Amino acid sequence: MSITVSQVSKKFGNFQALDNINLDVxxxxxxxxLGPSGSGKSTLLRTVAGLETPDQGKIKINGRDTTxxxxxxxxxxFVFQHYALFKHLTVRRNISFGLDIRKKxxxxxxxxxxxxxxLIQLQGFGDxxxxxxxxxxxxxxxLARALxxxxxxxxxxxxxxALDAKVRQELRDxxxxxxxxxxxxxxxxxxxxxxxxxxxxxxxxxxxxxxxQIGTPAEVYDNPANPFVMSFVGEVNILDHTSPLxxxxxxxxxxxxxxVRPHDLEIFETPQKHHVAAKVQRIVHLGWxxxxxxxxxxxxxxxxxxxxxxxxxxELELGQQVYLEPRQVKYFEQDQLNYHASSTSxxxxxx
Amino acid sequence: xxxxxxxxxxxRQNKQAHSTRISLPWVITIGYLSLILLLPLAALxxxxxxxxxVEFWQIATTPLARSTYEITFVTALAxxxxxxxxxxxxxxxxxxxxxxxxxxxxxxIDIPFAVPTSVAGLVLATIYNDSGWIGQLxxxxxxxxxxTRLGVxxxxxxxxxxxxxxxxxxxxxxxxxxxxxxxxxxxxxxxQTFWRVILPPLIPAILTGMALGLSRAVGEYGSxxxxxxxxxxxxLIAPVLVFQKLExxxxxxxxxxxxxxxxxSLILLLxxxxxxxxxxxxxx
Amino acid sequence: xxxxxxxxxxxxxxxxxxxSVLIFLPSIFIFYEAFHKxxxxxxxxxxxxxxxxATKLTLIVTAITVPxxxxxxxxxxxxxxxxxxxxRTLLLxxxxxxxxxxxxxxxxxxxxxxxxxxxxxxxxxxxxxxILFAIPAxxxxxxxxxxxxxxxxxxxxxxxxxxxxxxxxxxxGANDWQVFYRVTLPNIRWGLLYGVILTNAxxxxxFGAVAVVSGSILGKTATLPIFVEQAYKNYQAEAAFGSAAIxxxxxxxxxxxxxxxxxxxxx
Numbered sequence: 001m002s003i004t005v006s007q008v009s010k011k012f013g014n015f016q017a018l019d020n021i022n023l024d025v026x027x028x029x030x031x032x033x034l035g036p037s038g039s040g041k042s043t044l045l046r047t048v049a050g051l052e053t054p055d056q057g058k059i060k061i062n063g064r065d066t067t068x069x070x071x072x073x074x075x076x077x078f079v080f081q082h083y084a085l086f087k088h089l090t091v092r093r094n095i096s097f098g099l100d101i102r103k104k105x106x107x108x109x110x111x112x113x114x115x116x117x118x119l120i121q122l123q124g125f126g127d128x129x130x131x132x133x134x135x136x137x138x139x140x141x142x143l144a145r146a147l148x149x150x151x152x153x154x155x156x157x158x159x160x161x162a163l164d165a166k167v168r169q170e171l172r173d174x175x176x177x178x179x180x181x182x183x184x185x186x187x188x189x190x191x192x193x194x195x196x197x198x199x200x201x202x203x204x205x206x207x208x209x210x211x212x213q214i215g216t217p218a219e220v221y222d223n224p225a226n227p228f229v230m231s232f233v234g235e236v237n238i239l240d241h242t243s244p245l246x247x248x249x250x251x252x253x254x255x256x257x258x259x260v261r262p263h264d265l266e267i268f269e270t271p272q273k274h275h276v277a278a279k280v281q282r283i284v285h286l287g288w289x290x291x292x293x294x295x296x297x298x299x300x301x302x303x304x305x306x307x308x309x310x311x312x313x314x315e316l317e318l319g320q321q322v323y324l325e326p327r328q329v330k331y332f333e334q335d336q337l338n339y340h341a342s343s344t345s346x347x348x349x350x351x
Numbered sequence: 352x353x354x355x356x357x358x359x360x361x362x363r364q365n366k367q368a369h370s371t372r373i374s375l376p377w378v379i380t381i382g383y384l385s386l387i388l389l390l391p392l393a394a395l396x397x398x399x400x401x402x403x404x405v406e407f408w409q410i411a412t413t414p415l416a417r418s419t420y421e422i423t424f425v426t427a428l429a430x431x432x433x434x435x436x437x438x439x440x441x442x443x444x445x446x447x448x449x450x451x452x453x454x455x456x457x458x459x460i461d462i463p464f465a466v467p468t469s470v471a472g473l474v475l476a477t478i479y480n481d482s483g484w485i486g487q488l489x490x491x492x493x494x495x496x497x498x499t500r501l502g503v504x505x506x507x508x509x510x511x512x513x514x515x516x517x518x519x520x521x522x523x524x525x526x527x528x529x530x531x532x533x534x535x536x537x538x539x540x541x542x543q544t545f546w547r548v549i550l551p552p553l554i555p556a557i558l559t560g561m562a563l564g565l566s567r568a569v570g571e572y573g574s575x576x577x578x579x580x581x582x583x584x585x586x587l588i589a590p591v592l593v594f595q596k597l598e599x600x601x602x603x604x605x606x607x608x609x610x611x612x613x614x615x616s617l618i619l620l621l622x623x624x625x626x627x628x629x630x631x632x633x634x635x
Numbered sequence: 636x637x638x639x640x641x642x643x644x645x646x647x648x649x650x651x652x653x654x655s656v657l658i659f660l661p662s663i664f665i666f667y668e669a670f671h672k673x674x675x676x677x678x679x680x681x682x683x684x685x686x687x688x689a690t691k692l693t694l695i696v697t698a699i700t701v702p703x704x705x706x707x708x709x710x711x712x713x714x715x716x717x718x719x720x721x722x723r724t725l726l727l728x729x730x731x732x733x734x735x736x737x738x739x740x741x742x743x744x745x746x747x748x749x750x751x752x753x754x755x756x757x758x759x760x761x762x763x764x765x766i767l768f769a770i771p772a773x774x775x776x777x778x779x780x781x782x783x784x785x786x787x788x789x790x791x792x793x794x795x796x797x798x799x800x801x802x803x804x805x806x807x808g809a810n811d812w813q814v815f816y817r818v819t820l821p822n823i824r825w826g827l828l829y830g831v832i833l834t835n836a837x838x839x840x841x842f843g844a845v846a847v848v849s850g851s852i853l854g855k856t857a858t859l860p861i862f863v864e865q866a867y868k869n870y871q872a873e874a875a876f877g878s879a880a881i882x883x884x885x886x887x888x889x890x891x892x893x894x895x896x897x898x899x900x901x902x
Contacts, residue, residue: 087634088552
């Protein structure tokens with residue numbers, strides 16, 4: 001089932017939560033809405049669900065105009081960040097809730113609940129109460145509850161946000177496998193770029209109520225449309241025209257910035273033409289990856305990431321003089337930067 | 352080894368000093384509780400034990416005593432039931448609705464806690480009597496409120512409302528709106544959402560609030576003694592009977608009825624504790 | 636779209652009307668009745684010896700009860716909030732007991748204990764100390780009914796702040812008194828103040844228990860709430876409403892304080 005969002009806008013008071021959003025989700029795909037908090041990603045999801053009404057624009061699910069349709073009639077499954085399980089009902093009764101409402105026969109309900117308990121690998125937990133489950137188990141129950149009524153689309157609002165790192169990873173892999181089996185059109189909201197890349201077929205990067213870019217994980221990472229996307233989907237060094245790394249190109253001017261990812265900085269022990277000298281200022285071992293802080297001639301600092309093999313081959317030490325050559329860079333103009341200035345700088349701090 | 356020695360003794364000293372000093376709050380707590388609370392209650396219970404079971408039963412079950420129990424408990428229960436519904440509604444409105452004057456409305460709920468019972472009785476007796484602001488609306492239909500059992504009922508409604516509101520309110524606040532949204536997304540109607548999703552987690556709190564209000568209403572004296580005529584078999588409640596017996600120097604009578612009331616409050620206290628445990632059943 | 640406005644308006648109206656008729660209107664009525672004939676009438680109605688005596692007695696009783704119950708409340712809160720022991724829940728229930736016991740029963744128990752044939756009554760009578768129908772009994776009755784407030788307000792605050800800060804102060808060399816005065820007290824101050832205000836309000840307004848133990852003698856052992864009742868009974872409605880308005884005003888101030896304290900503790 002497809003989801004089409006056309007020209008949707010929504011304001012909360014003076015706050016423009018959604019600003020002319022256009023989005024087309026193809027049947028059977030898993031799409032991530034990725035963005036910082038306040039970017040409008042949750043509002044967009046809730047608008048598709050029918051929990052918010054757009055001020056303008058249209059929402060179509062499977063070609064049917066659902067813009068003003070009651071949430072109860074949209075046939076969607078919704079999964080909340082904090083599970084929103086019914087605490088006074090057992091796991092079984094939680095899952096069967098939508099079926100009870102639809103007055104299905106007891107046998108049909110029992111069979112469907114058993115299927116779902118198996119799907120979420122919680123057989124034997126049917127008679128427990130939500131308070132007796134771990135966070136990851138609760139979220140799986142919430143998912144089963146949403147799937148029980150066989151919705152046309154599945155909407156997940158930061159489904160892994162309340163879980164700790166390990167469970168998060170397990171559950172997102174599980175969600176991806178589940179989606180590969182069921183092929184239910186799904187949209188999920190996240191602020192975690194790794195999560196979006198690991199799970200989604202397509203990523204919709206949002207900022208300040210607008211869509212910045214839509215693409216596959218590889219597309220948004222390798223060909224970011226603007227500085228915001230570039231800094232949001234991965235770590236990046238942002239350098240102005242005074243930096244030696246930028247100066248050596250002939251494109252340096254005060255109106256533009258050079259963006260280079262830490263793993264795109266190649267490090268040499270002996271200088272070659274165009275190489276930029278730097279001093280190793282800090283070495284952080286993160287297992288397989290080694291992160292370096294390098295001071296350039298103008299005292300600005302860049303970050304470079306090496307893998308262990310590269311690092312041990314170079315035999316780097318603190319204070320050592322090295323030479324840099326970027327493998328891949330991006331240039332963005334000042335006007336684009338100003339437009340994104342606030343959110344980009346916030347993002348830098350968060351990373 | 353030698354260097355350890357002073358260290359050891361100093362810790363011991365410290366510990367001793369600590370434990371002697373911490374015992375002061377213990378002494379005050381237990382001593383004060385005993386003097387102010389337990390000793391008088393023990394005196395009441397001992398006194399009632401000296402009466403002897405047969406005579407105790409006789410005094411406790413005279414027709415007058417039985418009628419005061421009936422008037423007290425049935426009226427208090429009725430007030431509790433009405434406030435169980437109305438208090439829940441008020442709490443719902445305070446938590447879920449935004450309207451001008453909401454904060455004042457919220458403060459007004461606490462007035463019965465803050466106003467002396469004799470003041471409450473005075474104003475209720477004046478406003479609900481045949482010529483009072485509200486009483487005159489009912490008088491033409493032959494309904495008298497003040498100085499009848501209805502007056503007792505109104506006084507009990509007045510004093511017990513905040514208990515239900517203040518017990519349900521925090522539970523409602525904790526009930527995330529997502530719970531309702533989840534029910535809607537699964538196709539539940541407004542009514543289904545209310546009966547199946549919102550009400551069940553509130554029930555322990557509603558019952559706890561009702562029990563607290565009931566406990567207060569059963570023991571209420573000040574407002575009722577003024578708003579009722581305290582005529583036996585009509586609107587005389589048990590606490591007022593205790594007071595009257597004392598005034599007539601009938602200490603045995605007062606002791607027996609007072610003990611019955613004490614037992615009822617203890618049972619209600621136990622019930623409230625059980626209800627509170629029950630309400631934590633599904634908590635994380 | 637999801638909340639039906641019509642139903643909302645109906646529910647809101649029902650709740651507003653109910654609370655207005657039951658609580659708000661009567662509260663306004665107190666002040667209307669006390670002041671609608673002018674401030675002079677109000678003043679003349681209360682300006683009588685019995686009123687001033689009742690006011691004086693009420694203030695004396697409150698001035699004794701509130702500090703004592705505050706100290707007790709702090710100690711009890713510390714015992715319960717800072718210690719784990721068997722019978723902790725029982726102790727908590729006992730402290731709560733005055734909330735469920737009828738004030739009349741509380742008064743009765745005091746009468747039986749300190750009366751002529753009571754355990755302590757004979758002893759004290761021998762020493763020529765008068766308890767019943769005098770200030771001591773009124774203080775005892777007031778202390779009984781207001782006992783739980785401070786402990787009840789302080790315990791949750793104490794549990795919420797935890798012991799870490801106190802332990803930290805101890806590692807920095809503070810003694811128990813310094814820990815309490817410099818660390819615990821500043822943390823619990825709003826809860827404590829709220830408890831004290833509630834104790835104060837109830838102490839000023841207690842009627843049932845005091846009526847039993849005091850004998851309600853106008854001009855001698857009548858407190859303000861008893862003066863309200865006696866004046867009403869003696870067909871001095873103006874004096875009754877005049878003094879009721881003063882008590883209601885104190886109640887209103889208590890609620891305003893409560894509102895202020897709640898906003899403070901929540902931010």
